Amino acid sequence: MIKYLLFDLDGTITDSADGITNSVSYALGNLGISEEKSNLYRFVGPPLVDSFKEFYGFDEKKAEEGVRLYREYYAVKGIFENKVYPGITHLLKKCRDCGVITSRMSIPKVSNVSLLQTVFTYDGKAKTPKVTVKDSTGQVLPLGSTYMLSYPKNRKDVNQYAVSLTLTGGRYAGTKQLYFTVKPQATAFSKVKAGKKKMTLKWKKKSQISGYEVWYGTSKNMKKGVKKIVIKKAKKTSTVCKKLKSGKKYFVKIRTYKTVKQKNKSIKIVSKFSKVKPVKIK
Numbered sequence: 001m002i003k004y005l006l007f008d009l010d011g012t013i014t015d016s017a018d019g020i021t022n023s024v025s026y027a028l029g030n031l032g033i034s035e036e037k038s039n040l041y042r043f044v045g046p047p048l049v050d051s052f053k054e055f056y057g058f059d060e061k062k063a064e065e066g067v068r069l070y071r072e073y074y075a076v077k078g079i080f081e082n083k084v085y086p087g088i089t090h091l092l093k094k095c096r097d098c099g100v101i102t103s104r105m106s107i108p109k110v111s112n113v114s115l116l117q118t119v120f121t122y123d124g125k126a127k128t129p130k131v132t133v134k135d136s137t138g139q140v141l142p143l144g145s146t147y148m149l150s151y152p153k154n155r156k157d158v159n160q161y162a163v164s165l166t167l168t169g170g171r172y173a174g175t176k177q178l179y180f181t182v183k184p185q186a187t188a189f190s191k192v193k194a195g196k197k198k199m200t201l202k203w204k205k206k207s208q209i210s211g212y213e214v215w216y217g218t219s220k221n222m223k224k225g226v227k228k229i230v231i232k233k234a235k236k237t238s239t240v241c242k243k244l245k246s247g248k249k250y251f252v253k254i255r256t257y258k259t260v261k262q263k264n265k266s267i268k269i270v271s272k273f274s275k276v277k278p279v280k281i282k
Contacts, residue, residue, distance in 0.1 A: 012170040017144030019081035027069035041148040108135035126156040158258045184256040186271040202238045216252040
């Protein structure tokens with residue numbers, strides 16, 4: 001017969017994530033480092049000295065100072081920033097009746113994990129899309145006590161990025177990669193000029209790109225008979241479409257693109273198209 005049951009405290013009986021992350025934030029702040037809270041949940045669990053060394057490159061002396069500052073906050077405030085998980089109080093009260101089923105707890109499975117936004121346009125700023133995690137009842141699960149997130153360091157340039165989600169807290173387990181894309185800025189025509197069996201096009205130069213795609217044809221909806229010119233130089237801002245039919249109306253649009261490497265493969269990330277411009281050829 002089992003006489004004693006031993007429970008782990010952090011992540012099983014109580015949710016101590018706020019106290020830990022706030023203590024780490026206090027320590028980093030006093031060391032001149034500002035960090036997003038979503039990146040501090042990785043301190044939950046591993047030894048503090050090791051975490052300061054691994055995540056911020058601290059030497060032994062600086063890591064020990066980080067631990068000292070952490071404990072300075074935790075002893076006064078962090079230790080009280082702790083809450084008992086729902087249902088635990090009832091469970092512990094019934095533990096004296098071990099061997100007899102006095103109640104049952106059903107834990108809904110995680111059924112929905114998603115980014116609130118998966119596509120961004122380049123603006124020179126790092127992107128940190130929010131994540132929603134829901135169980136099978138539609139309940140939103142809290143960050144820190146049930147899952148942790150890890151964002152890539154450089155996530156502002158045009159590229160595709162992965163957010164790593166790890167389920168924690170003793171109730172759930174598993175990992176998932178969530179992907180988002182930073183697209184290049186769109187451009188627009190600054191000049192569309194008709195000539196004899198040709199048209200001259202000029203557009204605004206954009207950064208963070210590999211080049212441009214010019215699409216043109218005689219169909220306004222650009223679905224049939226469309227031709228494409230790929231400009232492989234980002235600095236080039238003009239081109240000439242030749243061998244066009246005199247007296248015919250053409251429609252033209254442009255977009256930017258950037259070629260990036262993902263898992264040793266080249267992929268093309270494109271912007272949205274400009275507005276379609278009509279031009280009647282001479």
